[in-house]
Amino acid sequence: MKITHCQPYKKANFIKFTFLVFFYLIMFLPSLVIGQPPRGPYVISPRVHPDKTVTFSYLAPQAKEVRLSGQFQRDPVAMTMGDQDIWSVTVGPINPDIYPYSFIVDGVNVMDPANVAFFPNEYFKASLVDVPGDEPLIHALQDVPHGTVTYTNYISEVMEDKVMPLVVYTPPGYEESPEKEYPVLYLISGTTDTEETWFKVGKANLILDNLIAQGKAEPMIIAMPYGNNGIPISGPASPDVVPMYQAFSDQLVKDIIPYTEKSFRVLSDREHRAVAGFSRGGGQTLWSGLSNPDKFAHICSFSAYLTREAFEKNFRSFYSNPEETNAKMKLFWLSVGNEDFLYQQAIDFMDLLKEKNIDTKTLVTGGGHTWMNCKLFLSEAAPLLFK
Amino acid sequence: MKITHCQPYKKANFIKFTFLVFFYLIMFLPSLVIGQPPRGPYVISPRVHPDKTVTFSYLAPQAKEVRLSGQFQRDPVAMTMGDQDIWSVTVGPINPDIYPYSFIVDGVNVMDPANVAFFPNEYFKASLVDVPGDEPLIHALQDVPHGTVTYTNYISEVMEDKVMPLVVYTPPGYEESPEKEYPVLYLISGTTDTEETWFKVGKANLILDNLIAQGKAEPMIIAMPYGNNGIPISGPASPDVVPMYQAFSDQLVKDIIPYTEKSFRVLSDREHRAVAGFSRGGGQTLWSGLSNPDKFAHICSFSAYLTREAFEKNFRSFYSNPEETNAKMKLFWLSVGNEDFLYQQAIDFMDLLKEKNIDTKTLVTGGGHTWMNCKLFLSEAAPLLFK
Numbered sequence: 001m002k003i004t005h006c007q008p009y010k011k012a013n014f015i016k017f018t019f020l021v022f023f024y025l026i027m028f029l030p031s032l033v034i035g036q037p038p039r040g041p042y043v044i045s046p047r048v049h050p051d052k053t054v055t056f057s058y059l060a061p062q063a064k065e066v067r068l069s070g071q072f073q074r075d076p077v078a079m080t081m082g083d084q085d086i087w088s089v090t091v092g093p094i095n096p097d098i099y100p101y102s103f104i105v106d107g108v109n110v111m112d113p114a115n116v117a118f119f120p121n122e123y124f125k126a127s128l129v130d131v132p133g134d135e136p137l138i139h140a141l142q143d144v145p146h147g148t149v150t151y152t153n154y155i156s157e158v159m160e161d162k163v164m165p166l167v168v169y170t171p172p173g174y175e176e177s178p179e180k181e182y183p184v185l186y187l188i189s190g191t192t193d194t195e196e197t198w199f200k201v202g203k204a205n206l207i208l209d210n211l212i213a214q215g216k217a218e219p220m221i222i223a224m225p226y227g228n229n230g231i232p233i234s235g236p237a238s239p240d241v242v243p244m245y246q247a248f249s250d251q252l253v254k255d256i257i258p259y260t261e262k263s264f265r266v267l268s269d270r271e272h273r274a275v276a277g278f279s280r281g282g283g284q285t286l287w288s289g290l291s292n293p294d295k296f297a298h299i300c301s302f303s304a305y306l307t308r309e310a311f312e313k314n315f316r317s318f319y320s321n322p323e324e325t326n327a328k329m330k331l332f333w334l335s336v337g338n339e340d341f342l343y344q345q346a347i348d349f350m351d352l353l354k355e356k357n358i359d360t361k362t363l364v365t366g367g368g369h370t371w372m373n374c375k376l377f378l379s380e381a382a383p384l385l386f387k
Numbered sequence: 388m389k390i391t392h393c394q395p396y397k398k399a400n401f402i403k404f405t406f407l408v409f410f411y412l413i414m415f416l417p418s419l420v421i422g423q424p425p426r427g428p429y430v431i432s433p434r435v436h437p438d439k440t441v442t443f444s445y446l447a448p449q450a451k452e453v454r455l456s457g458q459f460q461r462d463p464v465a466m467t468m469g470d471q472d473i474w475s476v477t478v479g480p481i482n483p484d485i486y487p488y489s490f491i492v493d494g495v496n497v498m499d500p501a502n503v504a505f506f507p508n509e510y511f512k513a514s515l516v517d518v519p520g521d522e523p524l525i526h527a528l529q530d531v532p533h534g535t536v537t538y539t540n541y542i543s544e545v546m547e548d549k550v551m552p553l554v555v556y557t558p559p560g561y562e563e564s565p566e567k568e569y570p571v572l573y574l575i576s577g578t579t580d581t582e583e584t585w586f587k588v589g590k591a592n593l594i595l596d597n598l599i600a601q602g603k604a605e606p607m608i609i610a611m612p613y614g615n616n617g618i619p620i621s622g623p624a625s626p627d628v629v630p631m632y633q634a635f636s637d638q639l640v641k642d643i644i645p646y647t648e649k650s651f652r653v654l655s656d657r658e659h660r661a662v663a664g665f666s667r668g669g670g671q672t673l674w675s676g677l678s679n680p681d682k683f684a685h686i687c688s689f690s691a692y693l694t695r696e697a698f699e700k701n702f703r704s705f706y707s708n709p710e711e712t713n714a715k716m717k718l719f720w721l722s723v724g725n726e727d728f729l730y731q732q733a734i735d736f737m738d739l740l741k742e743k744n745i746d747t748k749t750l751v752t753g754g755g756h757t758w759m760n761c762k763l764f765l766s767e768a769a770p771l772l773f774k
Binding site: 060062063105106107108109110111113114116118120121122123124125141143146148149150151152153163175178194199263 | 447449450492493494495496497498500501503505507508509510511512528530533535536537538539540550562565581586650
């Protein structure tokens with residue numbers, strides 16, 4: 001009886017053990033495959049606590065110094081080594097938002113290996129920490145109808161038939177209403193960002209899901225192109241910056257808009273077309289929007305500007321008859337943070353437009369040239385679009 | 388005359404200079420924002436040369452030792468510091484494929500900051516280098532009609548109403564043929580991978596675009612879930628591995644399939660439904676597929692297996708009447724590389740199925756437990772689906 005009882009028990013244990021060896025191997029396999037040492041203990045990082053302090057952890061048996069760099073603090077802070085070679089530090093409380101951060105390990109910037117949330121960028125690598133609000137923030141994943149984000153691509157004739165990526169948000173209900181057509185926002189990220197940055201960092205999809213659910217924004221399509229058109233900026237003495245702007249404007253008008261209108265159910269009149277962007281994308285927005293007032297009735301520039309000289313040289317027709325321009329433009333939005341390194345220039349441009357009697361909506365916030373501000377700018381500008 | 392001539396020239400230069408200062412600032416801004424030191428020189432890495440050697444470069448003024456780790460080589464190789472604090476090394480020629488790699492900077496694994504192509508994973512961070520073939524490889528972006536990849540999410544009742552991510556490939560023509568319904572492949576990645584890995588590393592979308600263009604594969608939808616269902620695997624003595632498999636199978640059948648069929652135009656009979664996966668996802672594939680033969684007529688397991696004990700204990704009905712099973716199953720595919728650490732177990736499982744008189748298609752390749760093999764397995768298995 002005892003044997004009969006023990007036999008299946010042992011067998012079950014054997015099966016479990018065999019499975020567990022299998023899983024244990026697989027657990028550490030990716031590290032082995034990639035040429036890293038086995039990971040050792042299971043690190044969970046970051047951990048956001050109820051009081052909005054956050055603990056960051058990093059496994060580094062050989063490091064001499066590990067620091068935490070993040071946009072929720074001014075300077076990097078030291079981490080200390082605890083059990084099992086894990087360095088950690090608890091910081092905050094942190095004001096609810098999504099922030100880029102990285103570890104500085106013996107002087108080397110490293111993404112958090114335990115964190116999947118990352119900042120797509122061509123020239124630095126950072127992870128993202130999401131500190132939720134007591135009430136859900138406008139970019140939080142909430143229990144509302146969700147749109148989808150589609151990765152697609154188009155052939156750019158302007159860029160010699162190169163296949164270019166495009167990330168497109170379609171709002172909730174898009175699939176279910178196959179007859180309905182939507183207004184479209186072309187949304188451009190900054191220098192060294194990619195076509196993914198407005199999605200992965202800017203949370204454009206979740207912001208619109210929430211604004212639409214709250215009845216604050218019109219359901220719209222958002223097309224997010226890759227702003228780097230490969231025209232090199234050689235340095236301060238290079239004459240190639242204006243051609244880059246112009247070439248992007250051409251790409252937008254000749255390639256991106258036609259592709260989007262062919263592939264998605266888009267209202268194709270200027271009153272239902274907007275362009276917006278951050279930093280370099282804000283400059284591309286201004287150049288494209290002001291060059292093509294017949295195409296765009298909505299222009300939103302986040303943390304960017306045009307010089308007086310560039311504006312007066314290239315866009316005389318835009319301001320020479322302000323009444324006509326103001327009647328045609330449905331929204332001309334400009335925003336910047338008061339700690340942005342472009343703050344004064346952006347303010348000067350706002351003043352210049354006032355001086356030219358061009359109607360604008362402006363927003364000056366706290367904070368700097370950051371994606372925390374990007375989310376805020378989109379959240380505030382999107383409700384004004386297509387109305 | 389001279390003045391008249393020079394004036395606009397100077398003015399144009401001033402405008403250009405102003406723009407360039409603006410761009411120069413923006414160029415270095417992301418580094419400043421993220422708390423890294425300014426990047427200094429513009430690093431291009433990797434550079435794939437016509438002879439298929441590849442130069443990798445990394446800016447690290449303070450590093451004492453930088454090495455290149457990559458799946459195209461057995462051991463890390465030393466990099467040397469050249470001009471402007473840039474470490475580099477040229478390796479190869481490399482056999483055409485897409486490989487994960489990283490830099491080991493004073494013992495710390497680092498993604499390539501200059502490279503946008505990355506390996507989505509929960510526990511390590513790697514970049515990707517694409518060495519093209521003389522003729523385009525099956526995963527290459529080619530001039531053929533392209534499908535799209537959609538990021539969406541579903542509410543998982545099995546996971547207590549958690550919002551779960553799902554990445555979905557729809558084939559070329561999906562948008563243009565609003566009446567057409569497609570077969571669907573549920574495709575699961577490995578331990579520590581994410582729902583993005585089959586897209587970003589496995590290139591499932593491009594492989595299908597090319598196979599469809601060549602007339603080799605049926606146009607199909609591919610739904611790529613997040614395989615980590617949060618049930619912890621505590622270690623080799625833990626009894627929780629089988630519940631994790633079973634819970635994932637439940638999630639697939641009760642949440643993922645219904646969501647996919649509601650949201651996409653999917654043929655919903657078992658003959659038009661397949662499940663496939665790699666590593667842990669291969670195990671989840673076997674468990675889900677064998678537990679639900681009424682749901683799946685196609686099962687493809689890449690680099691995974693079930694033990695004889697688990698198979699005989701849990702899936703007796705699958706092999707007790709092999710003629711019936713063989714008549715019902717349209718495809719039961721098993722593949723593994725002969726350097727895979729699971730090679731022998733996978734071979735044993737192939738033998739076990741033969742012994743039970745279950746029809747299978749098997750493929751044993753060179754190489755290990757890698758995503759290079761994943762791409763190959765999908766390329767070879769997909770043409771057999773839904774036929």
